[in-house]
Amino acid sequence: MRFHKIPEETVRRLPIYLRGLAVSPEQGQTHISSESLAAFVGVNSWQIRKDFSYFGEFGTRGVGYNIERLAREIKRILRLDVIRKAALVGVGDLGSALLAYPGFGAYGLDISAAFDVDPAKIGTRVNGVQIEGIEGLDRLKDRDISLAIVAVPRAAAQATVDRLVAAGIKGILNFAPCKVDIPKRVKLITLDIAMELARLPYYIPRAGRMDEEQRADSARQLQL
Amino acid sequence: MRFHKIPEETVRRLPIYLRGLAVSPEQGQTHISSESLAAFVGVNSWQIRKDFSYFGEFGTRGVGYNIERLAREIKRILRLDVIRKAALVGVGDLGSALLAYPGFGAYGLDISAAFDVDPAKIGTRVNGVQIEGIEGLDRLKDRDISLAIVAVPRAAAQATVDRLVAAGIKGILNFAPCKVDIPKRVKLITLDIAMELARLPYYIPRAGRMDEEQRADSARQLQL
């Protein structure tokens, strides 16, 4: 493996592979081939092999990948080999749903703190996590929390993120539908749910007319 | 504008521009330049101009883009020029949060039906929408609902999607963390929240060591 810049897209796919390994029907087997994993996660086998190749040689030719070893390697690459604690800011409908969501555990992620401005919520417990006031954000440094989820209204997003950055948070998952400025050393992923739904209709063919845009669609569909 | 295949990434950005136009501080002005819009939404001005250029010439040189006209054009391109009705399947924590989320309206999206298997939920109202039993999915055809949001457990996802496809749904936003097979004529967007959080730690620099992967990170950071 010579040195290569690692594509952003490869990093995006690594958690897919990890998830695939965890629930694959190959459970019970010790090894899995890139071909089987491909069929299960919906990514091409050569793409999988290329992705892994950026980080080392994890497989055995003629045999495949040792499932446990591969999972361990991916976790190491993603820095998920330690439990990662996350703070949730904004315990509204979405925030509460996230607190209740059991899917984070599979990645070693733990939402271990939650914050809100609403005095009525502060002190109550949601799914075993006690809601704290916003001023608690400034004391995150000592609690070994490196990640944060922002589920506050748009108007509060930038201020929230600024405060998280000041508190030493290293990565933020933002659900507020707006641009947020952040220093380069902190990684920000913004996930705008309404926007995702909003681009679905684009792919609905418009009945009847066959204009330029429509033709573009057809072209795209053909090669998919 | 000669004919060009439209990049997937361009389609992904269109809703960002629409959102930007709706809340930009240029409100009150009639026109906005690609430069101002760029600053506001966090995309380069040349990227914005290139994106629009795939669909036509919407601006005026020396002046900028007429805000109303541009918004109308983007809505038309995204097929958001009619109200789009969506069905929600799975009214658990996440599903309920989505029903309560006010952000869809800005795009002309309306979650007008909700379905769940739980008899205790059927018949109750969440945010003005009455929960129906799953068998109602088969009668979606007559209700002018073209989109669906899937917020069911992983094990139920494929069956749910199959049923939606059979009911003539054209686009699906899936929150279940698994691969889902679907005919090419239906557009599927899968959004795995835990997975998004799981790739954040990758970007946290590992203190001390400076191995091959770490160098790759540095290289990436520099050019961002």
Add this chain to the structure above:
DNA sequence: CCATGTGAAGGTATTCACAGCC
């Protein structure tokens, strides 16, 4: 012989730089 690992080819998207037009 079988499945991995990887240069090289091909395709797609971003960035540039400037011509074109109001």
Add this chain to the structure above:
DNA sequence: GGCTGTGAATACCTTCACATGG
């Protein structure tokens, strides 16, 4: 003069085809 629209250059990612090695 100022801002759009766009071919050309560049960067990036995917796909291929096969050498490599258990």
